[in-house]
Amino acid sequence: MGDEAKRSLRSKEAHFSTKMAANPTKEGQFKATKCETFLAPLRATQGQMDGGRCGLVKIWRRWYPEPPGIISRKDRPTPFYGCTLNYSSSTASQSFNSSVLLESLHICFSGRTKMLRFFPRSNQAGYLQLPFQNVSQFQLDIAGFLAILGEGCVLANAQVAALSSITFLPRLLPAPQALMMPSRPSKLEALVGHTTGVQSGNHRDYINHVGNVLV
């Protein structure tokens, strides 16, 4: 994107801000955190405007400048957010295209002018978080959760796994917190049953773990 385009974007931004300031209205304002919830109120608002006809809005995000493939978070430039609206009225089809330089974005309808307006840097309530458009924007901040899932599978064989020396090997381990117990067992887990010596007279009200594994 060249300087020309950048200037053009800035001017549009200014244009929309001015219009909004000149004609402040709360009508059709909405708050959304996801694109899905964003679409629904927009349709409703437009329905009021256009006598029941619905429009479609497409939200996009673009890097400026376009990053070369996948880059680390700290090197990432400020993203642009944009919005394209197509809706049909009884007379014509209109389309708006705008870019804003902020993560928060307000969209507002005015019933009288039938204009779609964008104004950034607003202090009014309501903001929009936009979903990802491609892999480089995929948000996975909860990847850390995956490191602590799967307690059941790691506990199933935890005892015998710690018998071998390979347990010292540094490696990835699912749900490591499951293996940090408040107190460690002092005996192997016995099974329910009766073990009786025929000649010796020994008797136990359980079955030893190793003996049970063998046969």
Add this chain to the structure above:
Amino acid sequence: MWPIILLRANASSDAESLPNFSVKCVQIHRKQNKGEVQATLLGPLWALAILGFVESVVLLALSVLNRDDAAVIATVCLSVLSTVIGVGNKWTLNLPKRKQPGMITPPGDVVIRYPNGNFLIVQCHEDVARELYFAPENINYLITRSWAYRLLSLIGTFLLMLGVICLSNASIFLQIGFAVAYMILNAAYWIVAALPSEMHWDMSCFEVIDQCFETNTARKNTDKGGTNDLIEYNHTFTQALWKAIVATKSVKWVKRSKAAPRTLAWDEWLRQAKRLAHTKSFRDEKIGNKVVKVWEVPSWDSQGALNELIKQHIDDSDTD
């Protein structure tokens, strides 16, 4: 490789998971110079550890190549964490050993009665019985002191916290890498958890020889002498108990094991069973390609005899 392992796992049957009232006879003896019971060296758990290690190395390499500091710290923390946990949980099994080899060891046959009415009769020497069934299976930890273990847990928890925080700050590419690594690892752990537990134990120091009963007809059909074909299946608990008495030639253990009710009818039944059991012995039979000890079963309707005795003693229930 996997189908072979699963087939092997199916072939060896867990006495508890057999149908109710099954009786299984085995002879167990210790092989000379074969060491102790251990964890299987190159088994599925070993493969899991290597898988985790390889993933760790791959992620570290990718993090360094992408100059992603957060991912490097996350990989190192989460990998070192497994070593810390390993040190904290490492243990050794201390089964009692024979202190004086060469001495005559008395027979120490063991009867194991499962809650579902199954019997497992183990013919072995007293030292094997003690080692496998009667000695407490104490776990000797490498880190014996409880405060040291908790200190290690503290370090481990901090490593985990640091690892998770850094993981969340890694670049998207490496976060996806971590997500994939953990998904693969979880799937692998669940698959291994589904395998039978005998695959994780190296019991090669013990030899298990199957035995069977004369009344078992399935043994004639088997070519290989598979374990499952030598198991005696019964319809009632009384029949199962009778087979167990035939193989042990004794009823003293029945009382200690509380396997039979303490009534006059049952006492009489046990006396009869013992007397009849001593009338027959065992013989060696070639089944498939191995010689199997076959217990001869006296022809006696154990169930009918018990019914008869209960009928006789129905009126003298409070003679004590």
